[in-house]
Amino acid sequence: MAVSQSSVFSESARGDAALSQINITPLIDVMLVLLIIFMVISPVVGLNLDARLPQANREATAPTVPPLQLVAQADGRYRLDGVVHGLDTLRSALVQSAANDPERVLMVSASADADYQAFANALATAEASGIRQIAHGQ
CATH class of the missing domain: 1.20.5 (Single alpha-helices involved in coiled-coils or other helix-helix interfaces)
Known part of the structure; x- marks a missing residue:
């Protein structure tokens, strides 16, 4: 082989x-x-779908009201739209603002040198005063 x-x-x-x-x-x-x-x-x-999408009603939009500005400061005081308050007077001012316009937004912020407790107190007071829309401001 x-x-x-x-x-x-x-x-x-x-x-x-x-x-x-x-x-x-x-x-x-x-x-x-x-x-x-x-x-x-x-x-x-190739089929066409008849989709009727909802249209925005531009007339129904409410005029925008500028939000309330609440700033917690380092000295333990609070500035609500430029007016300085202590913690006790802040609650009554926020209750009055909530009664005047319950849909108004509250922008809560803190100054750069404020401690966290002042900011937390501002949030707790705002929530206890009946304001429904609370946001964190810059």
């Missing part, structure tokens, strides 16, 4: 030639599947 060198090389050359051709059968299968998908989807894409 002697095998000649020439037959080994010739089989190797034939195997390389067979492997160098591209098998396009899977490519054709994928193309046919995509064609079928597009044929099924294209009638659905």
Whole structure:
């Protein structure tokens, strides 16, 4: 069982030639599947939906009232729209503001050197006074 060198090389050359051709059968299968998908989807894409979206009523918007500014200061006092209050007088001023305009926003902030307790007291007093909309100001 002697095998000649020439037959080994010739089989190797034939195997390389067979492997160098591209098998396009899977490519054709994928193309046919995509064609079928597009044929099924294209009638659905062309349908128009009658969607009636709600429109904004620009006349119904209320005029914006500037928010109340409450600033907690480092010395333990509070500035409500420029008027300085102590903690006890702040509550009565906030109750009066809430009674005048219950939907008005209160922007609570603290000065840079104020401690956290002053800010927390301002928030607690604002919540206890009946103001519904409290925001953190810059």
